[in-house]
Amino acid sequence: MNSPLSSALTPLSSGQTVAMVLQKNLICCSPHNSVQQAAQLMQQHNISCILIKDEQGIIGIWTESDCKKLDLSDNRVLQQAVSEVMSSPVLSVQQQCSTSDAAALMKQQNVRRLLVTGPAQEAIGIVTQTDLIYQQPLEHYLMLRDIRSILVELPLLLQANLTVAQAAVLMRQTQRDAAIVQFENSEYGIVTERDLVHFIATDRTLCLLAEVATRPLLTLPLHSSLLQAVRLLREHGFRHLGVTNSDGKPAGLLSHNHILLNMEHLYINELKAALQARDKALRSSESSLRLASKVIEASHDAVMITDTAGIIQSVNPSFCKLTGYSAEEAIGQTPTLLSSGKHDGTFYQQMWHRLQQQGYWQGEIWNKRKNGELYPEWLSISAVRGDCGTVNQYAAIFSDITERKKREQKIHELAYFDELTGLANRRLYQDRLEQALANAKRHNHQLAVLFLDLDLFKRINDTLGHQAGDDALRQVARRLQKASRSGESVARLGGDEFTVLVPECNGVAEIEKLAQRIVAQFELPFHIQHKELVLTTSVGISIYPQHGSTASELLKFADAAMYQAKESGRNKYSFYTSCVGQRHDEALQLEQALRKALAQQQLEVHYQPKIDLQTGQLHSLEALVRWHDKDLGQVSPERFIAIAETLGLIQQLGQQVLRQVCYQLQAWAELAVPVAVNISAKELADPLFIPQLMQILSETAVDPKLLELEITESCLLPERENQTRHVLQQLRQSGIRLAIDDFGTGYSSLSYLRHLPINSLKIDRSFIKALPDNTSDKQITSAIIAMANALGLDVIAEGVETQAQQEFLLAAGCQYGQGYLFGKATNATTTLQLLRQNL
Ligand SMILES: Nc1nc2c(ncn2[C@@H]2O[C@@H]3COP(=O)(O)O[C@H]4[C@@H](O)[C@H](n5cnc6c(=O)[nH]c(N)nc65)O[C@@H]4COP(=O)(O)O[C@H]3[C@H]2O)c(=O)[nH]1
Numbered sequence: 001m002n003s004p005l006s007s008a009l010t011p012l013s014s015g016q017t018v019a020m021v022l023q024k025n026l027i028c029c030s031p032h033n034s035v036q037q038a039a040q041l042m043q044q045h046n047i048s049c050i051l052i053k054d055e056q057g058i059i060g061i062w063t064e065s066d067c068k069k070l071d072l073s074d075n076r077v078l079q080q081a082v083s084e085v086m087s088s089p090v091l092s093v094q095q096q097c098s099t100s101d102a103a104a105l106m107k108q109q110n111v112r113r114l115l116v117t118g119p120a121q122e123a124i125g126i127v128t129q130t131d132l133i134y135q136q137p138l139e140h141y142l143m144l145r146d147i148r149s150i151l152v153e154l155p156l157l158l159q160a161n162l163t164v165a166q167a168a169v170l171m172r173q174t175q176r177d178a179a180i181v182q183f184e185n186s187e188y189g190i191v192t193e194r195d196l197v198h199f200i201a202t203d204r205t206l207c208l209l210a211e212v213a214t215r216p217l218l219t220l221p222l223h224s225s226l227l228q229a230v231r232l233l234r235e236h237g238f239r240h241l242g243v244t245n246s247d248g249k250p251a252g253l254l255s256h257n258h259i260l261l262n263m264e265h266l267y268i269n270e271l272k273a274a275l276q277a278r279d280k281a282l283r284s285s286e287s288s289l290r291l292a293s294k295v296i297e298a299s300h301d302a303v304m305i306t307d308t309a310g311i312i313q314s315v316n317p318s319f320c321k322l323t324g325y326s327a328e329e330a331i332g333q334t335p336t337l338l339s340s341g342k343h344d345g346t347f348y349q350q351m352w353h354r355l356q357q358q359g360y361w362q363g364e365i366w367n368k369r370k371n372g373e374l375y376p377e378w379l380s381i382s383a384v385r386g387d388c389g390t391v392n393q394y395a396a397i398f399s400d401i402t403e404r405k406k407r408e409q410k411i412h413e414l415a416y417f418d419e420l421t422g423l424a425n426r427r428l429y430q431d432r433l434e435q436a437l438a439n440a441k442r443h444n445h446q447l448a449v450l451f452l453d454l455d456l457f458k459r460i461n462d463t464l465g466h467q468a469g470d471d472a473l474r475q476v477a478r479r480l481q482k483a484s485r486s487g488e489s490v491a492r493l494g495g496d497e498f499t500v501l502v503p504e505c506n507g508v509a510e511i512e513k514l515a516q517r518i519v520a521q522f523e524l525p526f527h528i529q530h531k532e533l534v535l536t537t538s539v540g541i542s543i544y545p546q547h548g549s550t551a552s553e554l555l556k557f558a559d560a561a562m563y564q565a566k567e568s569g570r571n572k573y574s575f576y577t578s579c580v581g582q583r584h585d586e587a588l589q590l591e592q593a594l595r596k597a598l599a600q601q602q603l604e605v606h607y608q609p610k611i612d613l614q615t616g617q618l619h620s621l622e623a624l625v626r627w628h629d630k631d632l633g634q635v636s637p638e639r640f641i642a643i644a645e646t647l648g649l650i651q652q653l654g655q656q657v658l659r660q661v662c663y664q665l666q667a668w669a670e671l672a673v674p675v676a677v678n679i680s681a682k683e684l685a686d687p688l689f690i691p692q693l694m695q696i697l698s699e700t701a702v703d704p705k706l707l708e709l710e711i712t713e714s715c716l717l718p719e720r721e722n723q724t725r726h727v728l729q730q731l732r733q734s735g736i737r738l739a740i741d742d743f744g745t746g747y748s749s750l751s752y753l754r755h756l757p758i759n760s761l762k763i764d765r766s767f768i769k770a771l772p773d774n775t776s777d778k779q780i781t782s783a784i785i786a787m788a789n790a791l792g793l794d795v796i797a798e799g800v801e802t803q804a805q806q807e808f809l810l811a812a813g814c815q816y817g818q819g820y821l822f823g824k825a826t827n828a829t830t831t832l833q834l835l836r837q838n839l
Pocket of ligand 1: 623625636637638654677679710741742819
């Protein structure tokens with residue numbers, strides 16, 4: 001049923017059936033009964049209709065409103081058989097019929113009552129429009145509205161001298177179910193359809209209204225609420241009410257029916273509004289749905305909707321992109337389409353169990369793309385329930401987590417592996433060592449730790465740059481892996497330090513072989529940046545349980561043994577002995593003493609002369625730092641300068657030397673002797689170096705031309721070329737001279753030096769040492785001197801110890817020399833004497 005009423009009543013009386021509201025007192029009469037007899041029965045039972053029943057059952061109905069259809073002026077009509085005036089057939093509904101459907105049927109058939117039948121089609125009662133409407137929650141509507149709010153029809157006003165029959169005619173003609181009767185004394189009464197039944201029953205149809213009409217008329221003012229009107233009607237059991245205007249005159253007749261019809265009208269309007277609101281809500285939820293589907297469409301996550309049997313109903317574009325299947329290929333299939341085969345039946349069973357129990361599952365799962373590629377995904381599945389709570393669908397949302405897993409793997413690798421070489425890092429090595437040690441203790445076997453440090457690696461890093469250094473470390477890692485056997489683990493602890501762990505060994509002989517294999521790996525040159533370089537390593541070895549019983553002891557002792565190997569000439573291996581340990585402790589002592597010496601400015605500068613080879617005259621001095629510790633004695637600068645560099649103390653040390661030299665130059669002002677100072681690469685790279693040097697120069701008022709800075713080739717890192725050139729230019733512009741120290745030991749070419757603002761080259765003493773006998777050294781030295789001269793640079797030979805060396809150098813064109821032949825470095829006082837003699 002789609003009538004407005006049924007729509008109106010459906011939501012308001014949902015769930016109600018006719019059986020709940022019907023009137024069960026069915027009064028029947030025979031078709032042969034007269035109209036008057038039927039009316040008498042109705043009056044007797046105070047009912048508004050009577051059913052006409054024969055042997056077959058109910059054949060018709062006669063109601064109050066049928067009375068006015070009769071010509072009551074003819075008395076014979078009262079004796080007419082009711083079957084002649086009844087309505088037939090009687091419309092009926094089943095008792096289970098909903099009140100809304102019944103209301104709709106009444107409206108459709110324009111009747112006010114329906115017969116209600118039971119399961120065997122037997123008549124069990126009557127339901128009227130009034131019964132139905134009274135089931136609605138009317139109070140709220142009635143209370144809020146007054147009588148004026150409904151259309152009160154103008155009353156049919158009948159004079160009291162009319163007969164009942166005349167009144168019935170007028171009522172029929174005007175289609176009224178009641179009329180106001182006006183009496184002579186301005187009093188009002190009423191006559192209704194129901195009264196007509198009574199008049200028929202009592203044979204008073206020809207009486208005057210003045211005699212039979214009900215009086216006085218029950219009235220309420222227009223402004224009264226409808227609720228008051230309904231209550232009054234119910235109270236009196238009336239169905240009509242006079243409505244008076246402000247002067248008390250009857251302005252209308254309000255019938256029970258009229259109120260109910262209006263209520264119905266109101267219902268419909270209310271319902272229309274409710275339906276409109278519902279439609280609006282629906283539209284907005286549709287637009288929400290559209291929005292949701294757009295979001296799903298645009299989602300970067302793959303979305304797959306299946307029915308409860310797991311059949312794929314829809315997928316979004318990301319699904320197609322991720323899996324490689326088009327929507328057409330996927331829809332209608334089950335998710336096994338994507339199954340990787342990596343998970344067993346139990347996995348999926350648990351997933352479905354959880355879904356059924358909790359309506360939700362999420363986790364990591366491997367699936368397969370259309371091209372067969374397996375990939376990990378993060379999957380969330382939710383059960384989608386309908387309004388009544390039953391699961392209608394499953395929604396699966398997933399994303400490819402390959403990249404995330406790679407990142408996690410990378411993080412894991414970074415935590416345990418060395419990024420540069422791919423070897424185990426210190427942390428992993430430490431873990432492995434602890435584990436191996438526990439194992440060795442449990443099974444009573446030996447274990448060895450080999451500690452490696454590349455010899456002079458810093459030189460590669462410093463002269464060829466970090467890229468070359470990194471290349472070298474990678475190649476070393478590969479060679480160490482080649483030298484070690486399975487089970488032995490190679491790690492890089494940082495810098496140029498490597499370790500090899502032998503978790504189980506049978507004594508020194510076996511480890512010695514491994515150490516030899518490692519050293520041998522370094523026999524062939526390394527190819528780094530198109531250069532062939534020879535790298536060597538020093539290896540220190542400690543063994544459990546002979547040398548130590550904890551991981552830290554074993555590492556410490558292997559490290560100490562490595563130093564021992566280095567000191568005994570590099571490219572060697574050395575087993576730990578207690579005296580090695582002693583040396584290691586000494587290194588620590590040295591560190592502490594150096595810090596103290598710097599803090600207390602205990603370092604002293606000595607001066608070694610540089611001689612003009614042609615004249616034999618002193619040309620200038622080189623400042624060389626000296627440190628005498630009261631416990632350690634005289635410590636060689638090579639040793640403590642290397643320590644100062646690793647401990648980050650070199651800037652402090654350099655500052656102290658420069659300050660001492662400049663104050664000395666100030667003191668020797670009248671001698672105007674140039675002094676060269678060694679500057680390490682780290683000092684030169686320090687942005688504070690120039691400002692601090694300038695500060696010292698201005699503090700001491702020393703002529704910058706008297707100061708020469710000796711820098712090694714390691715200061716000239718190709719990767720810092722621009723910065724270094726800029727610093728050197730600033731120094732040159734201020735008048736300070738620049739020399740390249742230890743020339744020939746690094747990898748810089750003369751053509752490269754040509755672009756730098758330098759004044760002189762110092763040939764490393766290793767080339768001078770074997771002169772003039774060693775032919776290749778002779779050739780190298782001569783070439784350096786010739787090229788330096790060609791470039792307009794001064795050349796000075798270091799470590800000149802013999803007359804022969806001096807003669808060779810002089811013959812080769814070298815202007816200056818420095819070495820024990822001319823004098824060792826001496827303190828300032830002794831140097832001053834020398835200077836005076838020279839003058
Ligand atoms: N065998 C031999 N050796 C000779 C001869 N003539 C000079 N020497 C030594 O050669 C080194 C020359 O200094 P270097 O090459 O700059 O090498 C220096 C320099 O690189 C560094 N150094 C010394 N003083 C300083 C300083 O104040 N600052 C910095 N950064 N480094 C310094 O320590 C290195 C070693 O200094 P020293 O031990 O004083 O060693 C000095 C000097 O005593 C000789 O005829 N035969």
